[in-house]
Amino acid sequence: MGAALFGFSKLYGEVPGAQAELLRVPQAQFMPIKVPQGPPDERFLFLSDVLPTAWQSVQYAATPEGGTLLVLGLGPIGDMACRIALHQGLRVIGVDRVPERLARVSGRGAEVIDLSAVDDVGEEVRSLTQGRGADAVIDAVGMEAHGSPVAEMGQKLFNVLPKRLSAAIMDKAGLDRMSAIYTAIDAVRRGGTVSLIGVYGGQSDPMPMLTMFDKQLQFRMGQANIKRWVDDIMPLLVDDADPLGTEQFATHQVSLADAPAAYENFQKKQDGTIKVVFKP
Numbered sequence: 001m002g003a004a005l006f007g008f009s010k011l012y013g014e015v016p017g018a019q020a021e022l023l024r025v026p027q028a029q030f031m032p033i034k035v036p037q038g039p040p041d042e043r044f045l046f047l048s049d050v051l052p053t054a055w056q057s058v059q060y061a062a063t064p065e066g067g068t069l070l071v072l073g074l075g076p077i078g079d080m081a082c083r084i085a086l087h088q089g090l091r092v093i094g095v096d097r098v099p100e101r102l103a104r105v106s107g108r109g110a111e112v113i114d115l116s117a118v119d120d121v122g123e124e125v126r127s128l129t130q131g132r133g134a135d136a137v138i139d140a141v142g143m144e145a146h147g148s149p150v151a152e153m154g155q156k157l158f159n160v161l162p163k164r165l166s167a168a169i170m171d172k173a174g175l176d177r178m179s180a181i182y183t184a185i186d187a188v189r190r191g192g193t194v195s196l197i198g199v200y201g202g203q204s205d206p207m208p209m210l211t212m213f214d215k216q217l218q219f220r221m222g223q224a225n226i227k228r229w230v231d232d233i234m235p236l237l238v239d240d241a242d243p244l245g246t247e248q249f250a251t252h253q254v255s256l257a258d259a260p261a262a263y264e265n266f267q268k269k270q271d272g273t274i275k276v277v278f279k280p
């Protein structure tokens, strides 16, 4: 792999997780980003992950001017992708099933589809787009998609396997939950683009190649190239109007002592937890 990611085991450079008291940072000279004096720190905090990741997903989606972008998954990444696309003047439809995530995105001007209230997201999107489908779709869900009970069992098994074994399975067998990708392929219009920012790990996932070929789809994906986008994003962060709402993006600010409870709330999507900032 070209990159090393903290906490991604053998799959990405074998560097341990970064949520620790002490941390060795390989290639540390590359990481710092110089930010201007003045605006509050909260504006720049998300340059480390959420902002460039969401930015890349919108870039890769390459929605034509005046077009419709469908965003699957409204966690921090999908939420920020919606904000960026709305700021660019696109029509945005967001999909999730967590009420406060849907509310946050619709509050900023996106249309939303509640996954738990519709039978078929693709049909719903076509009905909103004169039968065409979305011009582009961002999959900001990844392997944690809801909707595939078989994969859910597989993932539970994966979690209890010894690390060495589970990495091999992750790499080769593909325990992926593919429902968000399938929705993306269905809901995108003929000739449209699918931008995968949610992480998929397996090597042998069955894909609907006939439909993908027939619809002439373009797929773009990858780990976020953080540094690539910083200069493009910076003007929005120093803008007094804070057009992406970065200052209020975190839903919770807590001390490190409260971290265990915050993690639990985040994992269970309780207490409106979307993004937590720890203040040591």
Ligand SMILES: NC(=O)c1ccc[n+]([C@@H]2O[C@H](COP(=O)([O-])OP(=O)(O)OC[C@H]3O[C@@H](n4cnc5c(N)ncnc54)[C@H](O)[C@@H]3O)[C@@H](O)[C@H]2O)c1
Binding pocket: 049, 053, 072, 073, 074, 075, 076, 077, 078, 095, 096, 097, 098, 101, 115, 140, 141, 142, 143, 144, 145, 146, 147, 179, 180, 197, 198, 199, 222, 223, 224, 225
């Ligand atoms: N490519 C990168 O560099 C990069 C960087 C950061 C995060 N990510 C990935 O992006 C993805 C999203 O990250 P996040 O922090 O926003 O995660 P998250 O888990 O908070 O959000 C995912 C959302 O998807 C929703 N969801 C689940 N199944 C769905 C479905 N079938 N259709 C629509 N929505 C569905 C969930 O309810 C949840 O709100 C993850 O896979 C994460 O690993 C990638």
